[in-house]
Amino acid sequence: MAIWFLTLPFHASALxxxxxxxxxxxxxxLAHPNSGDEAHFDRAMLEALEQHDTLTNTPWHDGQVRFSGPLGRAILEAVGGDGEQMRITALNDYAATVPVSDFYQYDVILAMSADDEPLRIRDQGPLFVIYPFDDSPKLLNEVILSRSVWQVHRIDIE
Structure with missing residues (x-):
């Protein structure tokens, strides 16, 4: 019986x-929910994930802005999400469908700050999906811009 126990998978990455x-x-x-069958994150939990800075121009800002926040793929890995696309929803119920592959192909972040200032709701926060537009200019198109959801509060992995 002790051998059987030792062969069980150990989930060190539980949330x-x-x-x-x-x-x-x-x-x-989700392999690692922490509230029923969902995963809930507070600011400290998001800050504990792998962080990334993206210095980029956007159509919504004047000049380059340094956005900081967890990598999208770090969130997916933390929850053990399984799916091919995500429905990312804002506080105002705007939603965009985003391929999971975007989070792995590009350094997409859920920005929590811009130029070292926390994003407030009135500043497109608390979370803003930011693609590295300056690093990959081909991303500056209508499809990707529509995936750049601000005031994010929910990600549904499908």
Whole structure:
């Protein structure tokens, strides 16, 4: 019986429960939910994930802006998400369908700050999907711009 116990998979990457206000809810087929069958993240949990800075121009800002936040793929890996696309939804219910492959092909972040200032709701926060437009100019097109959801509060992995 002890041998059987030792062969069980050990999930060291299980998510803790958020201690602060929930900023992001992730749903779908998740290996590591922390609230029923969903994964809830507060600011500290998002800050604990692999972070990335993206210095880029966007159609919504004047000049280059340094956006900072967790890599999208770090969020997917933290929840053990399984799917081919995501429905990313904003606080105002705007939603865009984004291929999961975007998060692995590009350094897409869920920006939590711009030029070292936390993104507030009035500043397109608390989370803003940012693609590295200056690093890959081909991303500056209507399809990708429509995937650049701001005021993100939910990701449904499908």
């Amino acid at each position: 803790d429960k958020p201690e602060g206000p929930v900023m992001l809810i992730v749903t779908g087929t």
